[in-house]
Amino acid sequence: MKCPNCGAATLVPDTRDLPYTYKDETTLLPAVTADWCPACGEAVMAMDESQRVSQAMLEFNKQVNAGLVDPDFIGTVKRKLQLDQREAELAALKQAGHALNEQLASRGVEPEAIVAEFEQARKAGRLQPGDPHDKKTR
Numbered sequence: 583m584k585c586p587n588c589g590a591a592t593l594v595p596d597t598r599d600l601p602y603t604y605k606d607e608t609t610l611l612p613a614v615t616a617d618w619c620p621a622c623g624e625a626v627m628a629m630d631e632s633q634r635v636s637q638a639m640l641e642f643n644k645q646v647n648a649g650l651v652d653p654d655f656i657g658t659v660k661r662k663l664q665l666d667q668r669e670a671e672l673a674a675l676k677q678a679g680h681a682l683n684e685q686l687a688s689r690g691v692e693p694e695a696i697v698a699e700f701e702q703a704r705k706a707g708r709l710q711p712g713d714p715h716d717k718k719t720r
């Protein structure tokens with residue numbers, strides 16, 4: 583079978599990692615089974631494989647657009663590490679919230695009361711720098 587892209591070479595069936603670049607971010611799509619052109623690098627895939635690869639490309643595009651891509655990580659390893667990192671960030675957030683609650687409680691302040699006050703201030707449009715109580719009379 584001749585290459586549909588350059589028409590020059592005979593395609594070689596193989597399973598390779600396919601480099602894919604989107605907006606200057608490059609990843610490797612792992613274990614892509616296709617007929618590869620040794621001249622221009624074109625990969626001719628079966629329908630199923632083609633769908634799987636476009637899906638992986640779209641997924642990568644989404645990650646790039648969301649700013650989630652770290653160039654140090656590649657493929658599934660990258661995805662796994664990002665999940666771990668997200669969990670770590672969540673845990674840190676929870677811890678910070680917990681510490682804040684404890685601080686407030688140690689001063690005899692109910693966190694719920696503070697939240698309620700902020701919410702009231704926000705609704706009344708007086709969540710400004712400075713003491714909101716100054717602006718009570720409008």
Ligand SMILES: [Zn+2]
Pocket residue numbers: 585586587588589590591619620621622623624
């Ligand atoms: Zn070719």
